[in-house]
Amino acid sequence: MTPRLLFRPEARTEILEAQSWYDARVPGLGTEFALAVAAGAAAISRFPDAYPLVHGRVRKAVLRRFPYALLYVVDGGSILIIACYHHRRDPRGWQSRA
Numbered sequence: 102m103t104p105r106l107l108f109r110p111e112a113r114t115e116i117l118e119a120q121s122w123y124d125a126r127v128p129g130l131g132t133e134f135a136l137a138v139a140a141g142a143a144a145i146s147r148f149p150d151a152y153p154l155v156h157g158r159v160r161k162a163v164l165r166r167f168p169y170a171l172l173y174v175v176d177g178g179s180i181l182i183i184a185c186y187h188h189r190r191d192p193r194g195w196q197s198r199a
Contacts, residue, residue, distance in 0.1 A: 105178060141165075159199045
Protein backbone atom coordinates (compact mmCIF):
# COMPACT_ATOMS: atom_id res chain seq x y z
CA MET A 102 0.00 0.00 0.00
CA THR A 103 1.34 3.42 -0.98
CA PRO A 104 1.50 5.85 1.95
CA ARG A 105 -0.66 8.96 1.83
CA LEU A 106 1.39 12.06 0.95
CA LEU A 107 0.41 15.28 2.71
CA PHE A 108 1.91 18.78 2.53
CA ARG A 109 1.93 21.33 5.33
CA PRO A 110 0.58 24.70 4.13
CA GLU A 111 4.04 26.25 4.71
CA ALA A 112 5.63 23.68 2.39
CA ARG A 113 3.07 24.38 -0.34
CA THR A 114 3.75 28.10 0.00
CA GLU A 115 7.51 27.55 -0.26
CA ILE A 116 7.05 25.45 -3.40
CA LEU A 117 4.80 28.03 -5.07
CA GLU A 118 7.10 30.92 -4.14
CA ALA A 119 10.17 29.12 -5.52
CA GLN A 120 8.27 28.17 -8.67
CA SER A 121 7.26 31.80 -9.21
CA TRP A 122 10.82 33.00 -8.57
CA TYR A 123 12.25 30.58 -11.15
CA ASP A 124 9.56 31.49 -13.71
CA ALA A 125 10.38 35.18 -13.27
CA ARG A 126 14.03 34.46 -14.10
CA VAL A 127 13.52 32.10 -17.05
CA PRO A 128 10.08 31.30 -18.49
CA GLY A 129 9.36 27.61 -18.03
CA LEU A 130 11.99 27.08 -15.32
CA GLY A 131 9.30 27.23 -12.64
CA THR A 132 7.55 24.33 -14.34
CA GLU A 133 10.80 22.37 -14.31
CA PHE A 134 11.12 23.12 -10.60
CA ALA A 135 7.56 21.86 -10.01
CA LEU A 136 8.41 18.67 -11.92
CA ALA A 137 11.51 18.19 -9.74
CA VAL A 138 9.34 18.57 -6.63
CA ALA A 139 6.83 16.04 -8.01
CA ALA A 140 9.62 13.58 -8.82
CA GLY A 141 11.06 14.01 -5.33
CA ALA A 142 7.66 13.48 -3.72
CA ALA A 143 7.07 10.36 -5.83
CA ALA A 144 10.45 8.93 -4.80
CA ILE A 145 9.66 9.63 -1.14
CA SER A 146 6.32 7.83 -1.55
CA ARG A 147 8.01 4.78 -3.05
CA PHE A 148 10.94 4.61 -0.61
CA PRO A 149 10.14 6.72 2.47
CA ASP A 150 12.89 5.21 4.64
CA ALA A 151 15.62 5.59 2.00
CA TYR A 152 16.50 9.17 2.88
CA PRO A 153 18.66 10.23 5.83
CA LEU A 154 17.34 11.44 9.14
CA VAL A 155 18.46 15.03 9.73
CA HIS A 156 16.58 16.16 12.84
CA GLY A 157 14.71 13.77 15.12
CA ARG A 158 12.24 11.93 12.85
CA VAL A 159 12.66 14.40 9.96
CA ARG A 160 14.15 13.03 6.74
CA LYS A 161 15.64 15.00 3.85
CA ALA A 162 15.31 14.28 0.11
CA VAL A 163 17.43 16.57 -2.07
CA LEU A 164 15.84 17.68 -5.35
CA ARG A 165 17.64 17.13 -8.62
CA ARG A 166 18.98 20.18 -10.43
CA PHE A 167 17.71 22.69 -7.85
CA PRO A 168 19.27 23.69 -4.50
CA TYR A 169 16.22 22.58 -2.52
CA ALA A 170 15.26 19.64 -0.35
CA LEU A 171 11.95 18.19 0.73
CA LEU A 172 11.87 17.63 4.49
CA TYR A 173 9.33 15.11 5.70
CA VAL A 174 8.16 12.86 8.51
CA VAL A 175 6.84 9.32 8.12
CA ASP A 176 3.90 8.75 10.45
CA GLY A 177 2.25 5.37 10.13
CA GLY A 178 0.49 5.24 6.76
CA SER A 179 1.17 8.89 5.95
CA ILE A 180 4.09 11.02 4.86
CA LEU A 181 3.97 14.67 5.88
CA ILE A 182 6.15 17.05 3.88
CA ILE A 183 6.93 19.82 6.33
CA ALA A 184 9.15 22.03 4.15
CA CYS A 185 10.66 22.66 0.73
CA TYR A 186 13.80 24.43 1.81
CA HIS A 187 16.65 26.12 -0.03
CA HIS A 188 20.06 24.77 0.98
CA ARG A 189 21.34 28.20 2.04
CA ARG A 190 18.48 29.09 4.34
CA ASP A 191 18.82 28.76 8.08
CA PRO A 192 17.49 25.29 9.04
CA ARG A 193 15.98 26.64 12.24
CA GLY A 194 13.10 27.88 10.08
CA TRP A 195 11.83 24.39 9.32
CA GLN A 196 12.99 22.70 12.53
CA SER A 197 10.21 24.39 14.48
CA ARG A 198 7.71 22.54 12.23
CA ALA A 199 9.06 19.15 13.25
